Amino acid sequence: MNQNTTALLNDFMTEFANNTGLAPESSHPKRYLWTDAFAVCNYLELYNRTNDKKYLNLALTLIYQVHHILGKYSPANEKSGWISGLDMDNGENHPTQGGLRIGKEMNERGPNEPYNESREWDRDGQYYHYLTKWMHALNNTSTITGDTKYTKWAMELAKTAHKKFTYLPNHGIRKRMYWKMSIDLNRPLVPSMGQHDPLDGYVTYCEIQNEMDNLDLTDNNEKPLSYEKKDMKKICQGMSMVTDDPLGLGGLLSDATQITQLINNGYNLFELLETILDAAIVGIRSYISSNPMELSTNYRLAFRELGLSIGIKGLIIIKDLINNKPKISGKSLENRLNELDNYTYLAETIEKFWLDENNRKTRNWVEHRDINTVMLATALAPNGFLKI
Numbered sequence: 001m002n003q004n005t006t007a008l009l010n011d012f013m014t015e016f017a018n019n020t021g022l023a024p025e026s027s028h029p030k031r032y033l034w035t036d037a038f039a040v041c042n043y044l045e046l047y048n049r050t051n052d053k054k055y056l057n058l059a060l061t062l063i064y065q066v067h068h069i070l071g072k073y074s075p076a077n078e079k080s081g082w083i084s085g086l087d088m089d090n091g092e093n094h095p096t097q098g099g100l101r102i103g104k105e106m107n108e109r110g111p112n113e114p115y116n117e118s119r120e121w122d123r124d125g126q127y128y129h130y131l132t133k134w135m136h137a138l139n140n141t142s143t144i145t146g147d148t149k150y151t152k153w154a155m156e157l158a159k160t161a162h163k164k165f166t167y168l169p170n171h172g173i174r175k176r177m178y179w180k181m182s183i184d185l186n187r188p189l190v191p192s193m194g195q196h197d198p199l200d201g202y203v204t205y206c207e208i209q210n211e212m213d214n215l216d217l218t219d220n221n222e223k224p225l226s227y228e229k230k231d232m233k234k235i236c237q238g239m240s241m242v243t244d245d246p247l248g249l250g251g252l253l254s255d256a257t258q259i260t261q262l263i264n265n266g267y268n269l270f271e272l273l274e275t276i277l278d279a280a281i282v283g284i285r286s287y288i289s290s291n292p293m294e295l296s297t298n299y300r301l302a303f304r305e306l307g308l309s310i311g312i313k314g315l316i317i318i319k320d321l322i323n324n325k326p327k328i329s330g331k332s333l334e335n336r337l338n339e340l341d342n343y344t345y346l347a348e349t350i351e352k353f354w355l356d357e358n359n360r361k362t363r364n365w366v367e368h369r370d371i372n373t374v375m376l377a378t379a380l381a382p383n384g385f386l387k388i
Helices: 001-020 033-050 053-069 088-093 127-145 149-164 198-214 227-237 244-264 268-288 302-324 329-340 345-355 355-361 363-367 371-381
Strands: 188-191
Touching: 001 033, 033 053, 033 127, 053 127, 053 244, 053 355, 088 127, 088 371, 127 149, 127 198, 149 198, 188 198, 198 227, 198 244, 244 268, 244 302, 302 329, 302 345, 302 371, 345 355, 355 363, 363 371
Parallel strands: none
Antiparallel strands: none
């Protein structure tokens, strides 16, 4: 174990806790679902490294805050209570049943307000790809604690999200997904489909099912997410996964890491793994061709670059599994991983740049301080996020 890495991880996550009202606990914490999902995994990683229960308590406190802030309407909304519409007691028992807000400060666009693309980024609502990250964080919490309620909450969130975000177009024969939904999940705010949302959903559903099997929560005659998995698999078929966006590339490689672990647990996902690695190779080639590391900090978003670093770190887990489990290995897979080895230097380059305190004083870092801090911590110690 690298003590310096553990110390850095502690420093960054302490800064995040102080800045967002997690610890010391504020009466009005700042919660943002994407960042908080990675933060939960980081606290679980610190707990794994140190066996200090203060980190586990931080993870569980953060989950509580997220559910009680982002699982309810904000004070800016005319509605109040749990988004799900459940009463107080049932809401406590099923805090994810209505989904979870993004956590943007500006309220969502009203039903009669015109769409404004630039302002929509600043408005609240629900993002599917944020929900999958939270499902993953809850699932990992069950793995660490042995408490089944977290995976049950992940499963309930998966069912709600799938039902509300997927739809069959008029005269269509294949379902699609909305990218952004209203807080109550009753209307789309951005109807276009996120490129990797179906993939994220499918992999996360498999991950939840795997954990439910491990915790003996599954009736072998009726898998809880069977319908949703089949549905999402069909949406994924034939979709291009190629992207040159660093955060998207990191997501592909993170999915590949989780898929490899699922293959090791008996899931038939080898073809999907090869498809994702192929897309990642094409995307990374395109990404580096523009010399992104030479750009000024004014044109670099740390959290997007760090997403790529996190994904690249997953290649270590993939190769370890392949070396120890011959049933996963294969010449075609080894060739793909050898090609990706040519780009592993990017992780060190990205992390070294953002570990420089001078680069963390720039406007782009400060404006996104919480998400940047948490994802830098994840990049340095990614196992809490990458392992299932």
